[in-house]
Amino acid sequence: MMIIRDYIESRVFEIAQYILDTNCTVRAAAKKFEVSKSTVHKDLVERLPQLSQSLAEEVRKILDENKAERHIRGGLATKAKYEEERRKDRLRAKQI
Numbered sequence: 001m002m003i004i005r006d007y008i009e010s011r012v013f014e015i016a017q018y019i020l021d022t023n024c025t026v027r028a029a030a031k032k033f034e035v036s037k038s039t040v041h042k043d044l045v046e047r048l049p050q051l052s053q054s055l056a057e058e059v060r061k062i063l064d065e066n067k068a069e070r071h072i073r074g075g076l077a078t079k080a081k082y083e084e085e086r087r088k089d090r091l092r093a094k095q096i
Contacts, residue, residue, distance in 0.1 A: 004047055011035070012043045012051060016059050019044070025066050 004012070015029050022028075026044075030037045044063065049056040 004050070008043075008047070009051060012047045013055075015040055015043055016048055016052075016055055019059055019062055020055075023062055023066075025070075026063065 011033065015033055018024065018032065019029055024032075026037050026040045030040045033040070044056070044059050048059060
């Protein structure tokens with residue numbers, strides 16, 4: 001078992017609780033806690049199971065759900081981007 005520094009252990013639990021409370025993505029958690037996505041992932045996938053197996057299992061369910069849905073969110077983001085471009089084009093055409 002590896003030794004985890006106190007500040008890392010507390011961050012692991014904070015991030016895990018935040019993800020459970022909000023169902024947010026790794027990217028959103030990384031932004032909130034001002035760490036990299038890699039750090040969040042390592043905290044939740046490698047460190048959390050050493051600290052609390054039951055909490056790790058709950059968080060894993062959310063991570064798996066987000067992973068399964070990410071292609072849908074990506075598609076929606078792309079759709080919104082092109083709809084916004086079309087809206088701007090229509091506004092420009094009216095101004096001419």
